[in-house]
Amino acid sequence: MTDFTVWKTAPFNAVIDHILQRYHHVHRAQLDELVPLAQKVAAVHADTFPAEVAELLAQMQSELLSHMMKEERVLFPMVGQGVGRGAAMPISVMMHEHDEHDKTIARLRELTNNFDIPAGACGSWTRLYRLAEEMVNDLTDHIYLENEVLFPRVLAS
Template sequence: MTDLTVWQTAPFDAIIDHILPRYHETHRRQLDEILPLAEKVARVHAQTFNPQILPLVQYIDSELRGHMMKEERMLFPMIKQGVGRGAAMPIKVMMHEHQDHEQAITQLTELTDNFTPPAHACGSWQRLYANLRELTEDLRNHIELENEILFARVMQL
């Protein structure tokens, strides 16, 4: 995981201003590449590519984009405005969605044999798994920063 100590005492605005480009914008770029790649690999390798992977990637794409939009439009502005514990309910909702994201990551990791492409995998398939590994690592770090630092500190107010 990532070193969170730098964020232990950082102002909430600074944490949010870090999360938006480092994680939200990064995830959108990652998903913009991953989804068409997953569709291509599923189509070209329909006989050997696990049929559960594409729907799971589509689910992750949809859920993560919706989740980030809710944080950007509702929760983060509340935190920046100093609402504090008044943001408890949206924080609980976001943390519950984080659990859903973690479950999807676990399922994806299992379905891809820990993002290990088979020996016969083409370059696109290999790139897909490498990109999925990077997305899931970033997403885990993202969730950890929000849950363990930002949300925990806001809830202590």
Template sequence: MNPTLSPSELIAHILSRYHDRHRQQLPELIRLARRVEQVHGGHDQCPNGLADHLQDMQQELEGHMLKEEQVLFPLLQRGMGRQASAPIQVMRLEHDQHGEALERLSLLTDDISAPEGACNTWRTLYRGLAEFREDLLQHIHLENDVLFVSALA
């Protein structure tokens, strides 16, 4: 990531690289998780409850991203970072909650490790989950440690 990007350029990157991406990823991950749970629910390593957990994550993330898109990012794009300290604090707290949700995801999926002999759907689900986790962690880091820090400077 280029450290010389303006706040507006950084926000545009976050929107296209992370917000849009999460909106693509989650519906498919939920669909795959439901299928794995339906077919393999009796398997001792089946991530039962994963689809519901992903659905909860999707709802939390969608609400969070809308607050950023409709309230926080417009303030930052207008150079009003200091006035945005309260919304930034709320976003940081929500980022911590997303981190807790990722921890639960790791618990449900044996740290996103498919069992020996897992079917293609299960392996595809876990590849997608690993990518989603990495994207979400990068997304949170970019906002917390780059965008918010520069906005409050």
């Protein structure tokens, strides 16, 4: 887990800029590579690779892109305008979606045996699990920063 101490007192616009640069842009790039890579591994290793991994990553990409767009177009501008508790409804929606992301992460960890690379896995399969684990760790930190640092501060302002 990343140390989020600096974000507990940073101005909201700095926290949001950090989220956009460190997480939103990174997640888009990660998923752009992960989804086709998972589809490739699923096709080549159909007899041994859990096909649901490719489906979950594609679902995660779709849901996360939608989620981030809502934050970027609705919630973050509201926070920037200083609406405070007026952002309670969109924050509630985002937190519910974070719970859904957590469920998807748990299923992905289960299917991949916590990203344990199987003996004899090819380079693509190895890359897939390493990148998926990195993305999941980033997403977990991203959710924590919003749920435990940014959102409570916004609602208290």
